Structure formats: C-alpha cells, structure tokens
Amino acid sequence: MTIGNEWAIAVDGLNKHFGDKHVVNNLSLRVRPGEIFGFLGPNGSGKTTSIRLMCGLLTPDSGSGSCLGYDIVREAEQIKRNVGYMTQKFSYWDDLTIRENLDFVARMYEMPDRSAVVARALDELGLASRAGQLAGSLSGGWKQRLALAACMLHQPRLLLLDEPTAGVDPTARRDFWAELHRLAAKGISVLVSTHYMDEAERCHKLAYIAYGSLLAQGTAGEIVAAAGLATVCVRGSGLGSVAEQLERHPAVSQTVVFGDTLHVSGRDLPALQHAVGVELAGRGLGIEVIPTGLEDVFIHLMKQARDNFAGADA
Amino acid sequence: MSGWSWTRWWGIVLKEFRQLRRDRVSFAMVIGVPIIQMVLFGYAINSDPRHLPTAVIVHEPSEFTRSFVAAMQHSSYFDVLPALDSEALATAALDRGEVMFVLTVPPGFTRSLLRGERPDLLVEADATDPTATGMALSVLPELARQVALRELDGPWLKLRPADPPFGVIVHRRYNPEGITQYNIIPGLMGVVMSMTLVMMTGLAMTRERERGTMENLLATPVQPLEVITGKIVPYVLIGLVQATVILLGARGLFDVPFSGNLLAVYLAALLFIAASLAVGITLSSLARNQLQAVQLTIFYFLPNILLSGFMFPFRGMPEWAQRIGSILPLTHFNRLMRGILLKGNGWAEQWPHIWPQLLFTALVMLVAVLAYRKTLD
Numbered sequence: 001m002t003i004g005n006e007w008a009i010a011v012d013g014l015n016k017h018f019g020d021k022h023v024v025n026n027l028s029l030r031v032r033p034g035e036i037f038g039f040l041g042p043n044g045s046g047k048t049t050s051i052r053l054m055c056g057l058l059t060p061d062s063g064s065g066s067c068l069g070y071d072i073v074r075e076a077e078q079i080k081r082n083v084g085y086m087t088q089k090f091s092y093w094d095d096l097t098i099r100e101n102l103d104f105v106a107r108m109y110e111m112p113d114r115s116a117v118v119a120r121a122l123d124e125l126g127l128a129s130r131a132g133q134l135a136g137s138l139s140g141g142w143k144q145r146l147a148l149a150a151c152m153l154h155q156p157r158l159l160l161l162d163e164p165t166a167g168v169d170p171t172a173r174r175d176f177w178a179e180l181h182r183l184a185a186k187g188i189s190v191l192v193s194t195h196y197m198d199e200a201e202r203c204h205k206l207a208y209i210a211y212g213s214l215l216a217q218g219t220a221g222e223i224v225a226a227a228g229l230a231t232v233c234v235r236g237s238g239l240g241s242v243a244e245q246l247e248r249h250p251a252v253s254q255t256v257v258f259g260d261t262l263h264v265s266g267r268d269l270p271a272l273q274h275a276v277g278v279e280l281a282g283r284g285l286g287i288e289v290i291p292t293g294l295e296d297v298f299i300h301l302m303k304q305a306r307d308n309f310a311g312a313d314a
Numbered sequence: 315m316s317g318w319s320w321t322r323w324w325g326i327v328l329k330e331f332r333q334l335r336r337d338r339v340s341f342a343m344v345i346g347v348p349i350i351q352m353v354l355f356g357y358a359i360n361s362d363p364r365h366l367p368t369a370v371i372v373h374e375p376s377e378f379t380r381s382f383v384a385a386m387q388h389s390s391y392f393d394v395l396p397a398l399d400s401e402a403l404a405t406a407a408l409d410r411g412e413v414m415f416v417l418t419v420p421p422g423f424t425r426s427l428l429r430g431e432r433p434d435l436l437v438e439a440d441a442t443d444p445t446a447t448g449m450a451l452s453v454l455p456e457l458a459r460q461v462a463l464r465e466l467d468g469p470w471l472k473l474r475p476a477d478p479p480f481g482v483i484v485h486r487r488y489n490p491e492g493i494t495q496y497n498i499i500p501g502l503m504g505v506v507m508s509m510t511l512v513m514m515t516g517l518a519m520t521r522e523r524e525r526g527t528m529e530n531l532l533a534t535p536v537q538p539l540e541v542i543t544g545k546i547v548p549y550v551l552i553g554l555v556q557a558t559v560i561l562l563g564a565r566g567l568f569d570v571p572f573s574g575n576l577l578a579v580y581l582a583a584l585l586f587i588a589a590s591l592a593v594g595i596t597l598s599s600l601a602r603n604q605l606q607a608v609q610l611t612i613f614y615f616l617p618n619i620l621l622s623g624f625m626f627p628f629r630g631m632p633e634w635a636q637r638i639g640s641i642l643p644l645t646h647f648n649r650l651m652r653g654i655l656l657k658g659n660g661w662a663e664q665w666p667h668i669w670p671q672l673l674f675t676a677l678v679m680l681v682a683v684l685a686y687r688k689t690l691d
Contacts, residue, residue, distance in 0.1 A: 055533060057529065057532055057533060077535060080533060080534060080535045081535050083533075085530075085533040087526065087529050087530060087533075089526045090526075091525075091526045091527045091529050091530035092527065092530065093527055094525070105534070108531075108534035108535065108536050109534065109535065110535075
C-alpha cells in the first residue's frame with residue numbers, strides 16, 4: 001500500500017502477445033495521484049491492450065505492476081473495485097434506460113443507498129431529465145456522459161478512459177475535459193488515451209506509444225524538448241508540391257501541411273533555414289521560425305517508429 | 315447498366331468459400347448435420363421396435379404355457395424376463411417402465427384349455443406410446459394360433475378347430491384407447507422447452523460479447539457464477555409459463571388425462587428447465603457469436619428430438635443409441651411426464667428419471683463456469 005500512496009499506476013516491463021503479434025512491448029509507466037496522464041499513439045499501437053492490462057482485464061505475458069497499490073495480476077478484484085474503466089466503444093446496455101444502466105452498475109459494486117447514488121449521478125451529469133430514455137437512443141455526446149457517470153459511480157480513485165471523446169463534438173469534449181480537471185483536483189488520477197492534440201495539451205503528463213513500444217514520456221514541454229526538433233513555418237499557396245520538394249532535402253526530416261501553412265522540421269535549425277531559403281528562393285512564400293509543436297513531435301515519433309519497425313522487420 | 319460479369323460472379327463465389335472456410339462452426343454444421351441425421355435415421359431409428367421387455371406370471375406352468383412363452387420370445391417382439399413372483403411386482407415394473415408387457419396365465423388355464431372352454435390369456439401393455447407397442451400386440455393372436463396348431467396334437471387334435479382354442483385379452487394400460495396425442499402432447503412440452511430455453515440462454519452471453527458489453531461486465535467485481543445463474547432466472551419463469559400453456563392445451567384441447575399430482579408435474583418441469591438452461595448457458599460461453607450459439611443449439615436439439623423417444627420408440631433403437639438417449643434430459647423428462655400424467659406415478663417410481671437430470675445439470679453447469687473467461691484473453 002506504500003506504493004499506492006506514491007503512484008496511482010506503476011508498471012514495469014509489461015509484455016503482451018496475441019499469437020505472434022507483440023502488442024505491448026516492455027511497457028513501463030508511472031502515474032501520480034491526481035494526475036491527468038495522456039496516452040497517445042496511432043491506431044493499433046497497443047493503447048487499449050495496455051489499459052486492459054492495467055485494470056486486470058488481460059493478463060500480461062511478462063512484467064509486473066500495480067494499480068493503486070494492488071498487483072495487476074494477483075489483485076485484479078481489488079483493482080476492479082477501485083478503478084473506473086471506460087471502454088473505447090460504448091459498452092453500456094442500449095436496451096436499458098439511463099437510470100437502469102446506472103442502477104445496474106451500482107448493484108454490481110454493491111453500493112449502499114443505491115437510489116440516492118444513482119439520483120446524485122444523474123443530477124451531477126445533468127442527465128436527470130433523460131433518466132427514462134433508452135441508452136441506445138442517446139447521441140454520442142450523451143452516451144459519453146452516461147459512460148463517465150457510470151464508471152464514476154463507485155467513486156474510483158483511478159479512471160482509465162480509452163478514447164473517451166472519439167466521435168464527440170468540440171463543445172461536449174470541452175465540457176468533458178473540464179469535468180476531468182475537476183476530478184483530478186479532487187485527487188482522482190486519470191489515464192486517458194486520445195488522438196486529439198488539443199486534449200494532449202490539457203494533460204499534465206503524456207506518453208506516446210507506437211507498435212507496442214513507449215517512445216516518449218513526460219510533460220508536453222519535456223517531450224518537445226527531448227525530440228530536439230526545429231521547425232520553420234512556410235505560408236502561401238501550392239504548399240503540396242513545396243512539401244514534396246523539401247522532403248527530399250537531407251536537412252529536412254519531415255513536412256506537415258496545416259491548411260495554408262507548412263511546418264518543416266529538422267534536427268539542425270541553421271541547416272534547416274538554409275535549406276528552406278535555398279529551395280524556396282524567389283517563390284514569394286512567407287518563411288518564419290516557430291516553436292516546434294506537440295503534433296510535429298508526434299508525427300516525427302510515429303515516422304521514426306515506422307522506419308525502425310520496418311527495419312526490424314526486414 | 316453493365317451485363318453479367320463472370321469475374322464479379324467468381325469473386326462472390328470465392329469470397330463465400332473463403333468466409334465459409336474460416337467459419338468453423340458453420341462448416342462443421344454443413345458436414346455434421348447430414349452425418350448425424352443419416353446415422354440416427356439409418357441405424358438408430360426403428361418404428362417397428364422389437365425385443366420389448368416382458369414380464370410373465372404363470373400361475374400353473376405347463377407344457378403349453380412354456381410353449382407359448384417360447385413362441386413370444388421367438389417372435390423377437392418380446393424379451394421375456396425371469397418370471398416375477400407376484401402381480402403386484404409386475405404392475406410396479408410396468409409403472410416404472412421397466413417392462414412394456416405383463417403376460418398373465420390365469421390359474422387353471424391349461425385344464426380349462428384341454429376341456430375346450432376357450433380360456434383367455436391376459437396381456438397388459440404400457441400403451442403410453444401406442445406406436446411402440448402396437449406391432450408387438452398385433453402379432454399376439456397369430457402367435458396364439460400357431461402355438462395351438464403345434465401343441466394341440468394327438469389326442470387333443472379335436473380341439474384344433476378353425477377358431478383359436480384360447481383367446482388373448484389385451485389391456486392397454488394408461489392409454490386404453492391408444493390415443494397418440496396422450497403421448498405426443500406431454501412429450502411436446504419437453505421439446506418446446508428445450509428448443510426455446512436452450513436457444514434463448516444460448517444467446518444471453520454471446521449477445522454481451524457481440525455488443526461489447528461483456529468488457530464492461532468483466533470490469534466490474536461481478537463473479538462468474540453470479541452472472542451465469544443470474545442470467546438463467548428469467549428463463550426459469552419463461553419455462554414455467556410455457557409448461558403451463560402446454561398443460562392447459564393438453565387438458566383443454568386434447569383431453570390428456572392428469573392422473574398424477576400437478577405439483578409433481580411442475581417440479582419435474584423445473585428440473586428439466588434447469589437442465590436446459592444449463593446447456594444453453596454453456597453453449598453461450600463456448601460460442602463466439604450469436605449465430606454460433608444458434609447453430610450449437612440445433613446441434614444439441616437434433617439428437618434430443620430423435621433419440622429421446624419423443625418422435626420414435628425408444629425401445630426400437632439399438633443399444634448404443636439408447637445409451638446416448640439415456641444421457642439426454644429430454645428422454646427422462648418425457649418419461650417423467652408420461653409417468654406422472656398418464657400413469658399417476660409417485661416419487662419412488664420417478665427417481666430413476668430424476669437423478670440423471672440432476673447429474674447432467676451439475677456437470678453441464680461445471681463446464682459453463684469453467685468456460686466463463688474472467689479476462690478478455
């Protein structure tokens with residue numbers, strides 16, 4: 001239990017194979033109590049599997065760890081009682097009403113004073129007026145609110161949220177994140193996987209995972225600094241062909257088009273500025289040096305991982 | 315509008331074959347069902363059952379009675395068991411279904427035969443399933459004639475008239491008019507319940523898995539036995555409703571006699587419901603999706619309907635088929651229903667058909683609990 005006070009999640013060297021696919025490769029993570037920890041990575045990178053390993057829904061092939069101080073292999077029962085897990089796909093019962101779903105969850109956790117607990121949850125999440133509606137008839141945003149209410153019902157100390165905002169509109173997403181920060185302020189730890197950069201920037205700490213391996217970990221600033229990338233922003237039209245042209249230059253490690261701007265990144269700023277200046281001379285394009293963003297870094301990490309993975313495969 | 319394309323058509327054919335090859339359960343069904351049907355219909359099912367167990371009570375053995383019993387045995391319809399001491403014992407055996415016929419040779423039969431008084435032999439038959447006993451009963455008069463021809467020789471030749479020198483009185487017990495519905499309707503109760511209950515519970519767990527709600531359930535502290543037994547309960551009620559509907563129909567539409575205790579009928583129904591639900595929930599744990607659950611239900615249902623004695627006489631099947639049939643809960647439930655409704659049996663006679671169902675349920679539930687995966691592995 002001493003670890004439980006220090007870390008909400010502490011796992012070391014987790015491995016999981018499905019057949020001959022190495023889905024999670026030597027994963028080690030530390031999440032502090034009251035921290036919102038963002039879990040990023042491309043589709044199929046092993047985020048969902050990692051989360052399932054941490055809440056005892058899957059058994060690791062090797063490695064060890066604890067959630068809230070409980071061993072993830074031997075004490076899965078205690079973890080289930082103290083962790084709220086929100087699945088990627090809405091997994092409450094479409095053919096039950098909102099109230100019935102919450103009541104069912106409350107019964108599963110043997111909560112005392114059930115009807116009051118359910119009523120409070122409905123109130124807090126603004127679902128009271130829709131309590132009698134079938135869960136299956138809710139829109140994406142409301143389903144997500146219901147799922148959060150349901151996985152918070154037993155007052156877990158740790159939330160594991162697997163892409164909770166996928167397919168949810170921006171307003172609902174903003175409300176959702178405000179709620180997460182309120183929970184974190186109360187001391188609840190949150191591990192949340194996402195594909196959205198704006199969400200990543202709202203996390204206290206981040207981890208980037210690709211092909212089952214953890215590639216970077218730390219605050220947004222730390223991750224950007226660790227990547228050691230310089231970025232030049234090119235503004236103008238016809239950026240598609242410009243990007244292709246720059247991509248071939250040795251000083252350029254990547255180009256990313258954002259509408260009417262092009263981010264060109266490389267390891268060495270002077271070399272990069274020189275390359276861009278020479279290649280784009282006389283084109284009438286605006287060129288300025290900007291701080292490298294999280295998204296540039298993630299794209300860089302993913303590209304690197306893909307190259308490494310292809311290399312290891314060959 | 316483009317015309318017929320062989321390339322597209324072949325693409326569809328190829329895709330179907332590929333998908334079929336990966337769908338093991340469907341594939342097994344395509345191959346398995348014809349084999350099962352062929353074996354069962356070809357070897358196991360016999361609508362002209364022979365070697366039916368027969369008890370014989372002979373009050374005064376004589377050359378003639380021995381000859382008649384031997385003739386029954388030789389007809390291959392009757393398997394004469396070692397003589398029973400009393401009529402009470404024979405009747406009890408008939409109640410329990412251990413024998414299908416009781417032949418009683420009344421006192422003074424031989425003497426009165428030789429006097430030319432045309433005495434009668436008494437044959438009591440278990441007529442709950444009229445088709446099972448019909449053929450055997452129909453050969454009895456011919457047997458009597460032949461034995462008379464052979465035995466009444468020499469000095470007794472004068473007793474060999476055109477008419478048989480003795481009669482055979484047949485008592486069709488439990489179902490004197492040989493009404494097929496008396497057998498079919500109580501049997502139908504088991505068939506309906508096993509089909510619907512096995513299939514509905516079969517879907518119960520796979521539905522959770524297919525909709526993704528299983529992951530949610532597994533993330534809660536709920537225990538396997540809680541899930542399994544909890545999912546069963548609503549179907550127990552459904553089963554009881556079905557039983558009631560069929561009982562009402564049996565009484566109201568077909569006048570099936572209710573000789574036994576109605577409470578016993580419901581207890582027997584509960585026992586059978588438990589067995590069926592255990593099967594359903596086990597199939598549910600084994601199947602990966604709802605389609606597979608339905609397919610497995612049909613797999614289970616097929617031998618049940620063919621080997622339980624519902625559709626074809628149980629005693630007509632070869633030994634191995636009877637063994638398989640004796641494992642199935644439907645076989646025992648059918649006998650319980652006939653026993654209670656038609657014979658008015660009590661607990662003592664029913665026990666041999668109760669414990670196999672209890673054992674079956676316990677074993678199948680064990681498989682269900684073991685097959686329930688607590689993780690997503």
